Amino acid sequence: MTTSTNGAFDRTPFIAGNWKMNMDHVQGITLLQKLAWTLSDAKHDYSRVEVAAFPPFTDLRGVQTLVQGDDLHIAYGGQDLSQFDSGAYTGDISGQFLNKLGCKYVLVGHSERRTIHNESDEVLNAKVKAAFRHGVVPVLCVGEGLEIRQAGTHVDHTLQQLRAGVAGLTNEQAAELVVAYEPVWAIGTGEVAGPEDAQEMCAAIRSELETLFGADVAAKTRLLYGGSVKGNNAGAILRERDVDGVLVGGASLDPAEFANIVRFESHLVAD
Numbered sequence: 001m002t003t004s005t006n007g008a009f010d011r012t013p014f015i016a017g018n019w020k021m022n023m024d025h026v027q028g029i030t031l032l033q034k035l036a037w038t039l040s041d042a043k044h045d046y047s048r049v050e051v052a053a054f055p056p057f058t059d060l061r062g063v064q065t066l067v068q069g070d071d072l073h074i075a076y077g078g079q080d081l082s083q084f085d086s087g088a089y090t091g092d093i094s095g096q097f098l099n100k101l102g103c104k105y106v107l108v109g110h111s112e113r114r115t116i117h118n119e120s121d122e123v124l125n126a127k128v129k130a131a132f133r134h135g136v137v138p139v140l141c142v143g144e145g146l147e148i149r150q151a152g153t154h155v156d157h158t159l160q161q162l163r164a165g166v167a168g169l170t171n172e173q174a175a176e177l178v179v180a181y182e183p184v185w186a187i188g189t190g191e192v193a194g195p196e197d198a199q200e201m202c203a204a205i206r207s208e209l210e211t212l213f214g215a216d217v218a219a220k221t222r223l224l225y226g227g228s229v230k231g232n233n234a235g236a237i238l239r240e241r242d243v244d245g246v247l248v249g250g251a252s253l254d255p256a257e258f259a260n261i262v263r264f265e266s267h268l269v270a271d
């Protein structure tokens with residue numbers, strides 16, 4: 001990631017915590033409060049580095065109440081949404097409901113949804129469009145499994161997921177979209193892709209977005225890396241030119257560790 005001459009980043013860095021199926025609504029409030037206190041003590045400037053949490057659906061109302069009540073500047077979002085707006089879809093959550101709960105973002109196509117719930121590229125494209133339809137910004141997750149990485153076809157594979165996910169979007173939507181590159185072999189395994197791996201893929205994604213939507217759009221779309229990000233490796237990953245943020249799983253459940261990732265700039269200065 002580069003900074004312009006006035007010291008601002010090209011794109012506002014985005015540090016997102018995906019709590020996955022952890023933290024009930026009581027635990028979730030405590031976690032968010034601790035994170036907010038830690039960042040407040042550190043005088044974190046949210047306009048410089050954006051922070052977001054993706055709690056389970058059942059936590060979202062409590063999160064909304066806390067964020068509004070304490071005037072927190074932490075964004076939040078759902079971990080999934082339905083491709084449909086309403087109706088007989090038992091167990092699903094509409095983007096409209098997320099919008100009503102103040103969700104700014106929603107994850108779409110996390111690898112755990114693609115594999116465990118067999119979500120196809122076609123369904124995920126419909127979910128991306130549903131998110132925009134309801135005024136929620138999708139964070140489209142893409143990335144390859146170990147076998148594909150070993151076969152050396154990881155870039156082609158990931159770009160194919162990207163093309164399918166963004167099909168039919170307007171330029172305005174593509175600029176607002178966030179894309180998270182998450183190599184499946186690095187998720188929850190402690191195996192972190194090297195900063196150069198993250199950069200290779202993020203550069204390829206940006207180039208593909210440029211082909212699809214033009215250079216002005218591609219310069220605005222934020223690209224994240226996800227997979228075993230911790231306080232001690234975030235700085236090196238975020239130093240890469242095309243990496244605009246990180247999607248953090250396990251480490252987002254520890255407020256001190258997550259705050260450390262949010263404050264990656266202070267580590268860069270210290271390096």
Ligand SMILES: O=C[C@H](O)COP(=O)(O)O
Binds near residue numbers: 110
């Ligand atoms: O959404 C987050 C990713 O799946 C990364 O999870 P992790 O940081 O636990 O490896």
